[in-house]
Structures are given as C-alpha cells and as structure tokens.
Amino acid sequence: MSHPYDPSSIEAKWQKRWEDAGVYKTDLKKKAKDPYYSMVMFPYPSGDKLHVGHWYNFAPADSFSRFQRMHGKQTFCPMGFDAFGLPAENYAIKTGVHPDASTRKNVETMITQLKRIGCMYDWEKMVNTSTPEYYRWTQWLFLQMHKHGLAYRKEASVNWCPSCQTVLANEQAQDGTCDRCGTTVVQKPLTQWFWNIKKYAEKLLKNLDDLDWPEKTKTMQRNWIGRSEGAEIEFGMQNAEFGITVFTTRPDTLFGATYLVLAPEHPFVEKITTKEQQKAVAAYLDSVKKKTEMQRTDLTKEKTGVPTGAYAINPATLEQIPVWIADYVLPTYGTGAVMGVPGHDERDFDFASTYKELRGSIRCVIAPDRKSADFSEHVYPGAEGTDQEIYEKILGGEQCWTGPGMLVNSDFLDGLTVADAMKKITAWLEDEDAGREKITYRLRDWLVSRQRYWGAPIPIVYDPEGNPHPVLEKHLPWLLPTDVEFKPTGKSPLYNSKEFRERTEKIFGKGWVPEFDTMDTFVCSSLYYLMYLQAPEIRNSEFGIRNEEKKKIPHSAFRIPNLVDPHIEKTWMPVSLYIGGPEHACMHLIYARFVMMALQDFGFVSHDEPFKKLVHQGLVTHKGAKMSKSKGNVVSPDSFIDRHGSDVFRMYLMFMGPFTDGGDWNDMGIKGIDRFVARLFRLFEEKVVQSAKSKKQKALSPALLSKLHLTIKKVGDDIAIFHFNTAISALMSLLNDLEKEESIDVETAQTIAKLLAPLAPHLAEEFWEMSGGKGFIIDQHWPAFDPKLLKSDTMTIVVQVNGKLRASLEVDAEASKEEILALAKAQENVKKYIESGIKKEIYVPGKLVSFVI
C-alpha cells in the first residue's frame, strides 16, 4: 500500500459530514441569485453494478458542477432512475421475480454505489419513473397530449420484434434489427397511439440554432428532422377521375418526368392496376412482403419494379407516361409516389437503366454548367465540347446530371437557371391548380404504444362501441395491475389482468375495457428534468398517493396542481448543463425537446427548450473495444475504488484524455494518479502542517509564486472547457516544483486545496482542514490569479537561423529588442551560421529571434 493515508476512511468521513450538514441540498423555492441546474442522463437501475461508463459520465460532471459552485453559482444536482423498461421485464420472464421488486432492490444498491462517488447529489429530489408518484405524471402528460389533439390512434404497419414480442420505434429498429436482441424485425399492422411530434418539426429545427450543443449533435437532429423544400404535383390519370400526387424537390425537372412510381404500399395500387398487369403486380407485392427491411434498403441491390398498366399525364408536357410500382419508393415519406426523371435523378436513372423500356423516353432538360442566360434554342445545341457530350450521354441513357445548369427542352422554362425555374414552375402549377409549394419532413410521429408490462399504462378506456375515452385526472395514477403473467404471448401482458378489467368496469360501466398497452419509456424520460423540480407538496398531494388512500379524500378536495411550481420552473429551467452519451442524439434528446415545447403551448411551463447546454462524454473502451459481457472486457470500478479511493479513480478517468474523447482503460495508468495524491498528502503533512507548528514557514520565491498563479489560471481555464486532463497535469507540474521547497505557507496550501476541490472533493476537504480552513472547502470561493504575477522577471528567447533552432537565451524581462538582438548575434553557436551576412531579422517579443541569411 503506497498511501500515507487510508482513502476509504477519509472518503467515508467527508461523505458523512456532507450529509449531516446537508451541503448538497438545494432549496428550490428560495430565491436563487445565480442558479445552475446541472444534470446527467439518469441511469437504468440494472442488477449489474455501477460500471466505468457511469463513473466516466457522473464524476467529471460533478467536478464541473463543483467548479461552478465555487464560482458562486447556486447548484442543483439531482439524480434519479429510468426504471421502466425491458430488462426488468425480461428478468421477470426468466426468474418470476416481479419487476417492481427487482427494480426497487436495484435502485437501493445503486444509490449506495452512487454515494461512494461523492457527488453533490440532492437525494431529496430523487425520482424513480416506475413509482406511481412519478408515472401518474407520465399519464398526465398523455392526457394533456390527448386533450390538445396531439395524441391519436392509427392503424399502421409497425416494426415488430418476433423475439421480444413487441413493437419497436423506428429508432430502435435501425438496420432492420431489434436494438435489444438483434433479431430481424418484421412488419405487422396494429392500431397504435401516436404523438404528433411532426407538428413541432419546424420549431425543433429552428431552435437548434440557438442551443449551446455540440455541432455534431445538432447536425444529426437536423438530419433526423430532414426538412426539404419542394413541390407537390398532381398527375391526372388516363381514363380515371382521380389523380396521383407526388412530392419532389426538383419541380424544375417536370418536363423530364417520363414515368411515375408508386410505393408498393400506396393505396391506389389496386385501383389503377389493369387486368393484364394484375398477376405481375400481385407477384411483385408478394415478393416485397417477403423482403426484410434490410434487404429492401440494401443500396447495392438492383432496383426492381413492375408496370401497373396505367398511364398518367404529365401536366407540363401533356404526354402519357407509364405508372409503375417499385420498392425503392418509400411509403412513409412524402406522398409515397414520385415522378421519374431518369435524366436528372440518380435513382430514377438506375431504375430506367434496369428497365430498358423506360430508357427510351429519357429527356435532357438541364444543360450542365451553362452560365450564360442568353439561351435561345429549345434543343441544347452545343456543337462541341463537354457540354454536348454530356447532353448526348444523358439522351443515350449513359448518365444523368444532378448538378446546376440551364433549363432546355422545357418550353417556358428554357434559359432559366435551376433556381429560377423552380420558382416559375411552382407558380405555374399553382395557377393551373396542378400543384403547390410544399415542405416535407423526414421526422415521423412518435409511436408511444408498447405491448409490454413494465411501463406506465396508457390512461385510456374504451366504451362498448370501442371508442377511446381519457381516464379522468382524478383516477390517476392509473395503476399498473400486478396480477399478470410475464410470458410474452404476442398480446399485451395487461390483457390478462382480471383486476384491470374489473377496475375499468367498476369505474366506467359494464362493457368498458382499458387500453392494454403501456407507454414507451422515452415518455418517462422526456419530462424527468421537470419532475426533479416538482415541489414535495405536489408530489405528495392526493394525486401522488395510491387510489385506495385517495378514496378517503372528499371529492371536493381535489384540485389540479401544476406539474411544477411556475416560480421554480421559471427560476431553474432550462437545465444549465446536461451531460450524457451521444447515443441519445436523435431519440431522447428530440422527444424531451418536443415535450417541453408542447408543455409551453399548453401553458404549464415558461420555456420551450429543456437543455441549454449539452455535452457528450466520450466512450471508455478496454483493449480497444467497447466493454461488454460477451467480450469479457468489462472493467469493474469496485476493486479500484477499494484500493485507491473514489478521488483517485475519478481523477484517473479524467486524466486519461479529453473528457469528450473517452479513452482506452489501462490498469497501470492509475498508479500515476495514486502517486500524485500520495505525494500531495505528504506535502501537506510535512511541509504545511509540521512547518506551521514550528513556525518555519516562509513566502514563496517570485518564480514559484508566478508558477502558482499560472497554475490557478490554467486549472480554471481548462476545467471550464472540460479539459480535466490538462488541469490535472498543471497541478502535477506545480507539485513537482513545490516539493523542492522546505516549507509551504498556509495561504499557498489552501489555494492548492481549492484548485483540487472540484477534481478530488474528499481529499480537498481533508487538505482544507489540515491547513486550518474553516467550514467546507466546497463553500469557498475559487482562487483568483494576479495577472501581474503571470510574468516572471526573466524570459527565454530562442534564436533561429533560417528557421533552425541554434541557441536559447535567458534574458531580463525588461530587455530591449536591440539588447536581445545583439546578445543573439554574440552566441557562439549563432555566430558561425550568420557569418555570410544577415538578410532579415525578425524579433517576436518575449519569444524568439529569427535570422534569415
């Protein structure tokens, strides 16, 4: 054991003192002068221990919050548990242990583990999303969405995982496999509840500009929302009353549209297919159904399709064009139908290359890179050169052109640029009542129904006719029944609860049935930042307690409280800093923003964005790979904490590299921090405490004092931008110098303790106490540096000849340019290089001299 002290007893001692004094409790109601709401993404309470990833997220986040607190901010650091979800339910299926029991137990052990980190958590504000006190508000949110027309039911083909027996959100079924178990996802039609997040697409996109978030994350969200501007165009049908509407971002190419393609799922497919084509179409639809999402979206595969036999009319050319179906057209985007412009769209070009009958009609309507506006001929004429070659290639079906250019072969659009042509054709379409400007988003509405047990029941009941009705607020929490089997049957587990059905009939009447689905856990996590702020009197009100007890309260005593006290919300929202993994960039972080916006529109909160600043921690790997049980490379923090203590462990995590980069875990590296801490402890014992007793202390030398102030500056600057690694190395460097001193004065010692306080909170308290500090160090103010002291009285000037380093001089800080140049020329090792004469002299004050010869 290398320690001159016992980390576990010191850490336990300070954790107890903090708790006894309640230093991390925040009175949310009290007027906060400078509130700082610091949040980390709350953990899922799994049966496994707290892992390195948790520490890597929570400990540096805590260090940053401590740093803020020492700058006079009133910090609020809550912690909670995202407790609903699949793992607990899967565990129940396997072992028969009720998810509520296992979750409560896991939460308890995790709290004990979390406390060992020594974070500034205010445990009084803890939330657990699986408790009725919490999910009563998740259900309240559903009712609000319903009341304001943002929740609706729709039968839709949904992602179904045959193994988990549940529906998955698009985000959970990426790549066509279940993100939990990896099973191939199939499509299944079900009636589901959706929330209309699309209504907020524009706002979700626009607000991003002003958020202090990583650019990368903002880009991902922009991409996810996927706004595109274009037009809807109506194509009339040959021999039919109705038309087909397509969406395109290139209405300017309308004269080049030589066919239409519908998604196989398009509702018109059956209607328009001719007798002759029925067999072929049916066969194609069948083959599409058999394809997995993976196969269908495989880009390397050749596009397939089949003609319907029907013909549409291009509103611009008035020509008849064939209507096909093909699975490269997505049913869920735009109108599920597109116009085929093989000359100017790569996908259409590919399709027409496969089906030669479509190729014959290829037209070139954009002349590449044509800059001049005086274009008079209808057929692109270029007698020679690349333009002509490209034109011929397009017509010959050898290539397509998607770049800029001039319109040709397009009647009244000829000679216009692409941008001008878009405006003109859109206006023309509107005049002709054949189309209109249109903005489309990729974002899809949020499917919130889950056919699972361990979630918040959707507070909806159905009358005997099957019409949905909201469960009144006074019946919340709409309790999750306990008399259920966990084995997946393909039906929602709640379907078999006798109590649930009886309860519904008792309250609403005979023949009424409850909604058997529960809510996506992302609903729970989209409002927890407000639940932390919920005043205890609201949480413990009649709405927070269980139904049995509620019956004792007279009906007139019910009042509808707000989710959160408006004063508290106004003061503390938005969250000042939110730290969590980048994997949530497009799910949780969009849903939470949507919910906040909706709540603002409903009048419950005053802000529209929940998270002002967002930071993603990096990933900690081991042996170059992501830690996982199956790879057997999981690092358990526990043995390291037992041996070295929390301070050393968290400092080592921060020392590995920049916080946002993560890093590869190495068992050996922690030794360096361990030695650093042990040496610090010895410094305090020997050079601070003992020398104070013998009154032998003397002030720091000017050079050391300058170094101390440089360190204060560097540590502060670095922590402010999450560069904990360089903050620590600056402290190490300072220690290297201080160890050479006989004694350290108390003021210097206390400054060092303060610099250490965010990084090693327990030790810093100990050092503070050792050096005679009063109260807690976390209540001290961050030390200030004196700018005058940052400069030492000598400076090092390097001498370069033709860019090569030849000498280095130590000169007085006051030395003039002339003195320095003379001194530089006099250097032995410089003389021999400048003999041939100096062409140019460059002097960079305080840095270097450069001679050109």
Added chain:
RNA sequence: GCCAUGGUGGCGGAAUGGUAUACGCGCGCGACUCAAAAUCGCGUUCCCGUAAGGGAUUGAGGGUUCAAGUCCCUCCCAUGGCACCA
C-alpha cells in the same frame, strides 16, 4: 457512396502559426534494503557522436510563410454519423 472528426515517442496524451514530444505510464541506471516492494534521484523521440554538437521527425506528397503538428491542395488510413427521404 455522402457528411463530420481525427492520424504526434514503446503507451495515454500536451502544444494562441513561434523551443514539438508538457504531464503521466512504461523502461534504464543509481540511492535506501540482507533482499524485494514502496519511496527518492538521474536519464529516456529516433540516428551519428565520449561530449560539444549535428541530422531526421507530428499518416504520405505538394504549397503558403522568416517560421507549419497547426493554414491551403491532393491522396491514404481510422473512428463516428447518415445512407434509395425523390
């Protein structure tokens, strides 16, 4: 394929266009010890040289500059994201 970020000693990494390799790990030598561990001291980018010193070096190649890890161009590699969104 598209977009973004990055590539620096044996390793993790540090460097407002101005001393590349800080700080730490590891390693080598020495002190203490009967010995080991721990601790302390010295050294440690590579090549030549006892040394003084010289040369090379930030993925590869060009360019701008008195001066480039840093700025510009081309290419290679790695990671992350998107991927038929019409």
